[in-house]
Amino acid sequence: xxxxxxxxxxxxxxxxxxxxxxxxxxxxxxxxxFGLKDGAVSAMKGVAMGVSTDLKLFDLTHEIPAYNIWEAAxxxxxxxRYWPVGTVFVSVVDPGVGTARKSVVLKTKSGHFIVTPDNxxxxxxxQSLGIxxxxxxxxxxxxxxxSKKSYTFHGRDVYxxxxxxxxxxxxxFEQVGPLLPKQVVSILYQKAVFDGKTLKGNIPVLDVQYGxxxxxxxxxxxxxxxxxxxxxxxxxxxxxxxxxxKDKMPYSQTFGDVAEGKPLAYLNSLLQVSxxxxxxxxxxxxxxxxxxxxxxxxxxx
Amino acid sequence: xxxxxxxxxxxxxxxxxxxxxxxxxxxxxxxxxFGLKDGAVSAMKGVAMGVSTDLKLFDLTHEIPAYNIWEAAxxxxxxxRYWPVGTVFVSVVDPGVGTARKSVVLKTKSGHFIVTPDNxxxxxxxQSLGIxxxxxxxxxxxxxxxSKKSYTFHGRDVYxxxxxxxxxxxxxFEQVGPLLPKQVVSILYQKAVFDGKTLKGNIPVLDVQYGxxxxxxxxxxxxxxxxxxxxxxxxxxxxxxxxxxKDKMPYSQTFGDVAEGKPLAYLNSLLQVSxxxxxxxxxxxxxxxxxxxxxxxxxxx
Amino acid sequence: xxxxxxxxxxxxxxxxxxxxxxxxxxxxxxxxxFGLKDGAVSAMKGVAMGVSTDLKLFDLTHEIPAYNIWEAAxxxxxxxRYWPVGTVFVSVVDPGVGTARKSVVLKTKSGHFIVTPDNxxxxxxxQSLGIxxxxxxxxxxxxxxxSKKSYTFHGRDVYxxxxxxxxxxxxxFEQVGPLLPKQVVSILYQKAVFDGKTLKGNIPVLDVQYGxxxxxxxxxxxxxxxxxxxxxxxxxxxxxxxxxxKDKMPYSQTFGDVAEGKPLAYLNSLLQVSxxxxxxxxxxxxxxxxxxxxxxxxxxx
Numbered sequence: 001x002x003x004x005x006x007x008x009x010x011x012x013x014x015x016x017x018x019x020x021x022x023x024x025x026x027x028x029x030x031x032x033x034f035g036l037k038d039g040a041v042s043a044m045k046g047v048a049m050g051v052s053t054d055l056k057l058f059d060l061t062h063e064i065p066a067y068n069i070w071e072a073a074x075x076x077x078x079x080x081r082y083w084p085v086g087t088v089f090v091s092v093v094d095p096g097v098g099t100a101r102k103s104v105v106l107k108t109k110s111g112h113f114i115v116t117p118d119n120x121x122x123x124x125x126x127q128s129l130g131i132x133x134x135x136x137x138x139x140x141x142x143x144x145x146x147s148k149k150s151y152t153f154h155g156r157d158v159y160x161x162x163x164x165x166x167x168x169x170x171x172x173f174e175q176v177g178p179l180l181p182k183q184v185v186s187i188l189y190q191k192a193v194f195d196g197k198t199l200k201g202n203i204p205v206l207d208v209q210y211g212x213x214x215x216x217x218x219x220x221x222x223x224x225x226x227x228x229x230x231x232x233x234x235x236x237x238x239x240x241x242x243x244x245x246k247d248k249m250p251y252s253q254t255f256g257d258v259a260e261g262k263p264l265a266y267l268n269s270l271l272q273v274s275x276x277x278x279x280x281x282x283x284x285x286x287x288x289x290x291x292x293x294x295x296x297x298x299x300x301x
Numbered sequence: 302x303x304x305x306x307x308x309x310x311x312x313x314x315x316x317x318x319x320x321x322x323x324x325x326x327x328x329x330x331x332x333x334x335f336g337l338k339d340g341a342v343s344a345m346k347g348v349a350m351g352v353s354t355d356l357k358l359f360d361l362t363h364e365i366p367a368y369n370i371w372e373a374a375x376x377x378x379x380x381x382r383y384w385p386v387g388t389v390f391v392s393v394v395d396p397g398v399g400t401a402r403k404s405v406v407l408k409t410k411s412g413h414f415i416v417t418p419d420n421x422x423x424x425x426x427x428q429s430l431g432i433x434x435x436x437x438x439x440x441x442x443x444x445x446x447x448s449k450k451s452y453t454f455h456g457r458d459v460y461x462x463x464x465x466x467x468x469x470x471x472x473x474f475e476q477v478g479p480l481l482p483k484q485v486v487s488i489l490y491q492k493a494v495f496d497g498k499t500l501k502g503n504i505p506v507l508d509v510q511y512g513x514x515x516x517x518x519x520x521x522x523x524x525x526x527x528x529x530x531x532x533x534x535x536x537x538x539x540x541x542x543x544x545x546x547k548d549k550m551p552y553s554q555t556f557g558d559v560a561e562g563k564p565l566a567y568l569n570s571l572l573q574v575s576x577x578x579x580x581x582x583x584x585x586x587x588x589x590x591x592x593x594x595x596x597x598x599x600x601x602x
Numbered sequence: 603x604x605x606x607x608x609x610x611x612x613x614x615x616x617x618x619x620x621x622x623x624x625x626x627x628x629x630x631x632x633x634x635x636f637g638l639k640d641g642a643v644s645a646m647k648g649v650a651m652g653v654s655t656d657l658k659l660f661d662l663t664h665e666i667p668a669y670n671i672w673e674a675a676x677x678x679x680x681x682x683r684y685w686p687v688g689t690v691f692v693s694v695v696d697p698g699v700g701t702a703r704k705s706v707v708l709k710t711k712s713g714h715f716i717v718t719p720d721n722x723x724x725x726x727x728x729q730s731l732g733i734x735x736x737x738x739x740x741x742x743x744x745x746x747x748x749s750k751k752s753y754t755f756h757g758r759d760v761y762x763x764x765x766x767x768x769x770x771x772x773x774x775f776e777q778v779g780p781l782l783p784k785q786v787v788s789i790l791y792q793k794a795v796f797d798g799k800t801l802k803g804n805i806p807v808l809d810v811q812y813g814x815x816x817x818x819x820x821x822x823x824x825x826x827x828x829x830x831x832x833x834x835x836x837x838x839x840x841x842x843x844x845x846x847x848k849d850k851m852p853y854s855q856t857f858g859d860v861a862e863g864k865p866l867a868y869l870n871s872l873l874q875v876s877x878x879x880x881x882x883x884x885x886x887x888x889x890x891x892x893x894x895x896x897x898x899x900x901x902x903x
Contacts, residue, residue: 027651029644035510036337036638037364039380040570042330045359046384049328053357053385056655058647063639066511067580079641082758083648084655095580096557153570156383209637210668256698269755279669279697336811337638338665340681341871343631346660347685350629354658354686367812368881396881397858454871457684 024113025086026052028167031060031075032092032155033067040153044090044160047144051161052168060089067095069120070187070291074205076114077124078270085111088167091121092155103137103158105166105176106184113173115163117154122184124204131182137162138177189292192217194224201273203237203294211281213237213288215296217273225300227251233265235275236297237288245286249275265298273298325414326387327353329468332361332376333393333456334368341454345391345461348445352462353469361390368396370421371488371592375506377415378425379571386412389468392422393456404438404459406467406477407485414474416464418455423485425505432483438463439478490593493518495525500574504538504595508569512582514538514589516597518574526601528552534566536576537598538589546587550576566599574599626715627688628654630769633662633677634694634757635669642755646692646762649746653763654770662691669697671722672789672893676807678716679726680872687713690769693723694757705739705760707768707778708786715775717765719756724786726806733784739764740779791894794819796826801875805839805896809870813883815839815890817898819875827902829853835867837877838899839890847888851877867900875900 028048034040045057060079064072072093080089094101094117104118109130114122115137139158142165147157165171192201192215201217227233230250237245249263255278258264263282268274273296276282283289329349335341346358361380365373373394381390395402395418405419410431415423416438440459443466448458466472493502493516502518528534531551538546550564556579559565564583569575574597577583584590630650636642647659662681666674674695682691696703696719706720711732716724717739741760744767749759767773794803794817803819829835832852839847851865857880860866865884870876875898878884885891 025655027655029648033510035364036360036362037509038506039361039376042359042361042380043383046330046380046388049357049359049388050383050385053326053328056651057359058644058651058659059638060641060644061638063637075641079644079648082645082652084652087648087651156570205640208639209635269758334811337661337663338810339807340662340677343660343662343681344684347631347681347689350658350660350689351684351686354627354629358660457871 024088024167024169025084026054026167026169027056027058027084027087028163029058029060029079029083029087029089030062030160031064031072031089032062033064033072034062034092034155036062040155043153044156047156047160048164051164051170055164055168060091064093067093068291069093069095070123071205072121073123073125073187076121077128078205080108080112080114080125081110081129083112086113088113088115088163090114090155090159090163091116092159093121094119094154101185102180103139103154104180104184105135105137105162105173107132107134107173113163113166115159115166118185120185120187123186126184126186131184133173134180134182134184135173135176136178136180142171142176187292189216190295192221194221198297198299199225199273201296201298202292203288203290203296205290206283206288207268207274207276210276211283211285212268212274212276213282213290214268214270214274215272217296217298219267219271219273222267222273222298225298227300229253229257231300234297234299235263235265237286238295238297239289240293241295245288255279325389325468325470326385327355327468327470328357328359328385328388329461329464330359330361330380330384330388330390331363331461332365332373332390333363334365334373335363335393335456337363341456344454345457348457348461349465352465352471356465356469361392365394368394369592370394370396371424372506373422374424374426374488377422378429379506381409381413381415381426381430382411384413387414389414389416389464391415391456391460391464392417393460394422395420395455402486403481404440404455405481405485406436406438406463406474408433408435408474414464414467416460416467419486421486421488424487427485427487432485434474435481435483435485436474436477437479437481443472443477488593490517491596493522495522499598499600500526502574502597502599503593504589504591504597506591507584507589508575508577511577512584512586513569513575513577514583514591515569515571515575516573518597518599520568520572520574523568523574523599526599528601530554530558532601535598535600536564536566538587539596539598540590541594542596546589556580626690626769626771627686628656628769628771629658629660629686629689630762630765631660631662631681631685631689631691632664632762633666633674633691634664635666635674636664636694636757638664642757645755646758649758649762650766653766653772657766657770662693666695669695670893671695671697672725673807674723675725675727675789678723679730680807682710682714682716682727682731683712685714688715690715690717690765692716692757692761692765693718694761695723696721696756703787704782705741705756706782706786707737707739707764707775709734709736709775715765715768717761717768720787722787722789725788728786728788733786735775736782736784736786737775737778738780738782744773744778789894791818792897794823796823800899800901801827803875803898803900804894805890805892805898807892808885808890809876809878812878813885813887814870814876814878815884815892816870816872816876817874819898819900821869821873821875824869824875824900827900829902831855831859833902836899836901837865837867839888840897840899841891842895843897847890857881
């Protein structure tokens with residue numbers, strides 16, 4: 001009997017541990033196109049700390065080019081999986097603020113939460129990590145007090161506020177608002193395919209700091225070319241189906257495998273086919289950019 | 302009796318709770334014109350963590366243009382109110398470092414603390430949030446050890462150090478140093494006024510990431526024009542009283558209410574009159590900037 | 603007897619406290635040349651939080667110019683000493699990623715840890731703070747799971763992961779990997795010297811935000827010129843031994859001691875000889891940059 005009685009708190013403790021391991025973990029990661037020059041990002045974090053000082057606040061990036069939903073989608077795809085399950089992301093790239101786009105919280109099948117306008121930002125992450133549930137944010141409940149007049153800074157008053165409440169456990173996922181069908185607004189782009197001879201894919205993003213060109217073609221598809229390090233490949237790059245670049249380059253393990261300034265193909269840190277100039281800027285040199293309008297072809301001859 | 306004895310720790314606990322709720326909350330928010338390219342911001346945070354690893358450190362911005370006290374003042378005005386009461390801000394934009402300007406800690410009537418050189422940085426926040434008390438920093442006490450030789454990095458050795466000690470409760474507000482009169486150094490600028498026909502105001506800051514022009518004219522004053530969405534207003538912009546821009550534009554609820562590239566007037570997230578080009582850069586297109594030398598007029602005809 | 607038994611956990615507790623006070627303090631500070639525009643820095647922090655949510659994560663800078671090992675070395679030298687003993691730094695500027703350079707963890711004599719490729723990044727910090735021990739990272743143990751395929755993002759999969767495990771106490775310093783000799787890869791540069799008439803030194807870095815030129819000549823050496831504020835000095839600046847700039851300027855306590863736009867010599871916040879234009883950009887005006895190829899001479903006539 002005594003043992004039983006004493007085990008009750010233990011069970012409560014256990015259940016808390018198990019809840020916390022499958023739900024929110026008090027971590028919030030912010031992304032936006034606000035830049036770091038003004039107080040917008042700081043105001044979002046202030047609102048979050050006002051919800052709970054136990055939260056741990058981090059940044060993905062705030063240097064998304066203004067209104068570039070595609071890049072917001074890609075940064076989530078690049079980063080979310082490296083954060084612990086239960087982390088709550090806020091992504092605010094919102095050219096349609098004030099229009100009819102829905103404000104949602106997505107839970108991926110991997111157990112990550114993303115708070116965002118549903119405007120295409122979720123295109124890539126839902127394709128890779130899957131949709132567990134989507135809830136629309138009920139702004140009657142989940143909106144900072146004294147913020148209902150006129151034009152609103154939704155990033156601060158709705159998204160950061162809702163994310164903080166969710167991450168801190170002030171509200172449950174269900175209390176975000178009405179359950180929506182398992183679908184999100186998606187942007188069209190060239191998916192990675194192999195026709196037995198040529199690989200096709202998209203340039204989702206540049207490795208901006210170095211000017212490397214990253215594609216969405218995964219190693220698993222690339223391996224079907226049966227290449228060894230040093231083998232030459234033909235690379236063509238298109239903008240809206242118009243040829244922008246065409247050349248041969250070796251498949252290389254490291255940048256140092258080619259002379260300074262020479263092109264190479266390699267697998268980047270996400271194990272996707274990429275192109276670079278050793279110690280140079282491929283994108284700038286060949287006027288290559290990224291987004292849903294850019295595509296590539298890679299072949300052996 | 303037993304109850305009385307046991308209630309003593311309870312009273313101590315209560316008093317601690319009540320002190321912590323009206324005083325510092327272990328949060329420090331840093332602002333400067335240091336940029337993020339070197340180690341200056343990191344050194345300030347290292348000093349703060351050396352005071353107490355319980356502190357929670359955040360940034361407002363470090364991209365204030367070099368020596369631009371006005372913009373420092375505006376970023377505080379834009380941001381402080383969104384942080385919990387008791388938060389300690391450090392603002393270091395200090396062209397007069399080493400000269401006679403005072404180093405102070407301001408407590409606003411809202412209960413926020415700001416640690417800064419008193420050089421105009423407090424112009425706007427004191428006008429909006431009021432002055433509760435100002436103390437001068439006694440550098441004999443509140444200065445990092447081993448930092449007294451020659452020229453000093455005051456941001457690190459005095460401001461970050463004092464802010465950290467205050468936020469962590471190592472010193473009380475009184476222990477900052479001598480109480481000063483309730484006044485601060487203020488910069489002159491066009492305050493928001495309405496003469497019954499025309500609104501006048503200042504351009505405190507640009508919404509830099511998007512190139513939108515923000516004024517200091519609040520919605521309460523703007524509403525006296527009795528406008529409806531879609532009504533046209535005349536907007537004139539002056540630099541040192543010289544006309545820089547003049548045009549008509551509609552008062553709009555969202556950017557999408559006008560064609561791409563067209564101007565609109567709207568209320569920004571601080572509920573202040575602002576001007577933008579839909580998906581364009583108003584400031585860059587019309588060579589408009591911000592600061593105490595810039596003013597605007599808005600009227601119905 | 604009973605007392606003895608009960609004191610065992612106490613002793614364990616005591617030993618834990620004493621270990622934690624001399625070893626890692628759960629703080630990790632990140633530096634890289636990744637910039638803040640993509641998800642790379644965030645992915646590193648996500649991996650660290652996956653190791654332990656008790657960690658406190660900060661940044662030194664991520665704006666090191668791409669591949670600039672020298673500047674990485676200088677930023678560590680500028681910043682490490684201001685963080686509490688036991689802090690773990692991660693520095694990832696790694697042009698040789700995938701080549702034979704070693705991945706190491708250095709413990710300085712001051713008790714700071716630095717996780718980095720050993721490619722010159724440790725040149726300056728080891729000269730100033732000394733080498734306590736160097737361990738090579740054993741990537742068979744200290745590498746993120748599921749990261750062994752092909753090209754790897756070492757910053758995330760090895761350096762951030764190892765730093766987090768070390769900072770959180772998941773591994774001890776010894777468990778990083780094999781002990782190495784007390785030496786690191788060093789870059790050659792003009793050390794600060796005084797020949798009785800002329801001071802010689804290097805320009806390790808610019809104070810980039812303001813364009814001030816910082817040298818490695820310390821106040822202790824400078825004082826041997828026996829200068830008073832206002833005394834004039836001759837300053838010559840060389841790139842690869844070729845004269846780039848030569849002029850006279852006063853030794854000044856504060857920038858305001860000279861007219862706007864005029865040059866001055868002063869001691870910066872690290873108490874090193876520096877040159878500036880009052881409210882101007884010395885480096886830009888005179889095309890002066892920094893690195894191991896730049897040197898200066900300062901003399902009285």
